[in-house]
Amino acid sequence: MITKTRTRLLLLWAILFVPGLALAQPPRGPLVVSPQVNADKTITFRYLAPQAKSVELSAQFEKGPVPMTKDAQGIWSATVGPVKPDIYPYNFRVDGVSVMDPANVAFFPNERFKASLVDVPGDTPLIHAMRDVPHGSINYEYYPSMEGTTGSLVVYTPPGYDQALSKKYPVYYLISGTTDTEETFFKVGKTNLILDNLIAEGKAKPMIIVMPYGNIAARIAEQKGGSKPADPTVRDGADAVKRANDFTTDLVSNVIPYVEKSYRAIPNRDNRAIGGFSRGGGQTLRTAFNNMDKFAWVCAYSSYLSPQEMDGNFSQIVAKPDQTNKQLKLLWVSVGSDDFLYKGTVEFMDYLKAKNVNFKSLITDGGHTWMNVKTYVAATTPLLFQSQTPRP
Incomplete structure (x- = not known):
């Protein structure tokens, strides 16, 4: 039973404190809807900045920045397109400063920038679209790693x-690129939805996919109170190779044992695949070629190793091509024709061909983008863990 004294105290509290709480709330501006994907595949972007002098849209489907115009409420907007259906990163430049879209909860996980994402659906569902099929699960895991981290x-x-x-189940270890995080293949690459759809269509075998964080040096520095080290300036230089070798050590010594203890993984090389994009593709090739007893399926997306590194560090791969071809059930190399790594990747393909090492390849349009990565994941996962993989 509430006494009169307690009732008076509650009323006094409400009078004294509730108005203060209300006054402490920031004023609400006009509702901003952004991005708005229209039926004709055009997209309207909006950004509230009444005091800004200029706002531009920067999007991966545009060749350059797009000026935005301001209305009487201080909302800047621009409509672009039509845009080819896919998922794209974008951001705004407000008086020269790059910012995310505050009206959009979808963002690109990255160490440096946090772009927003816009999903332009196809007239028929794309391979990465959410469909009415059985869905798998996404789990976040933490494991004991190098140097006590x-x-x-x-x-x-x-x-x-x-x-x-x-x-x-077999396991596919899938590694993101430079500055990406362990979330990027999930949140940008939509790997979970791609696999859900391919499995439902009977095109891919059910598998576990493990997405690790590729920047071991940055994590060690962060957890030990240091600063994130700059990225290597030479792709196959001593620093890059050392960091790749550290990643290999962590994956083989820590990640795989943790996964095979925590999940119902089939613990042999025929049921382990490894793949990656950009830096993750280089880590993939170095890890696989140094551990041929661990992986039978290898996928390099927009990545390569130079002939010099192959001759110097992986001569065993090309010295006995018949043995390599027997060990590797799949060696995949893919790149976009406008990718800044196109020349090196094609040189790597030519090198493998000259050394009689079998591989499958795919050259797509476009550049070093996650739009291409989704294409590569959708093309390779149906090949993994099959009893027979076609050879070129």
């Missing part, structure tokens, strides 16, 4: 994993 993983388990408790 804690590593982080994003792990996809396929539909039915939590029901068929006696079934074991």
Whole structure:
């Protein structure tokens, strides 16, 4: 029973404090809807900045910045397109400063910049679209890593994993590029939805996908109170190779044992694949070629190793091509024709061909983008863990 004294105290509290709380709330401006994907595939972007002198849209589907115009409420807007259906990063430049879209919750996980994402749906659902099919799960995991640090993983388990408790699965270790995080293949690459859709269509085998963070040096520095080291300036220089070797050590010594203890993974090379984009593709090739007893399936997306590094560090791969071709059930190399790594990647393909090392390749339009990465994931995952993989 509430006494009169307590009632008076509650009323006094409400009178004294509730108005203060209300006054402490920031004033609400006009509702901003951004991005707005229109039926004709044009997109309207909006940004509230009444005091800004200029606002521009920077988007990966545009060749350059797009000026935006301001209305009477201080909302800047621009409509562009039509835009080819896909998922694209974008941001605003407000008086010369790059910012995310505050009206949009979808963002690009990255060490340096936090671009926003816009999803332009196709007239028929694209391979990465959310469809009415059984869905797998995404799990965040933490494992004991190098120098006493804690590593982080994003792990996809396929539909039915939590029901068929006696079934074991092959594992695809999938590594993001420079400045990306362990979330990028999930949040930008939509790898979970691609696999859900391919599995539902009977095109890919159910598999576990493990997405690690590739920048071991940055994580060690962060957790030990240091500053993130600059990225190597030479792709196959001593610093880059050392960091790749550290990643290899962490993956082989820490990540794989953790995954095979924590998940129902089939623990042999025939049921392990490794792949990656950009820096992650270089880490993929170095890790696989140094551990041929661990991986039978290898996918390099927009990445390569130079002939000099191959001759110097991986002569065993090309010295006995028949043995390599027998060991590797799939060696995949892909790149976009406008990718800044196109020349080196094609040179790597030519090198493998001259050394009689079998591989499958795909050259697409476009550049060093996650639009291409989704294409490569959709093309390679149906090949993984199949009993027979076609050779060129």
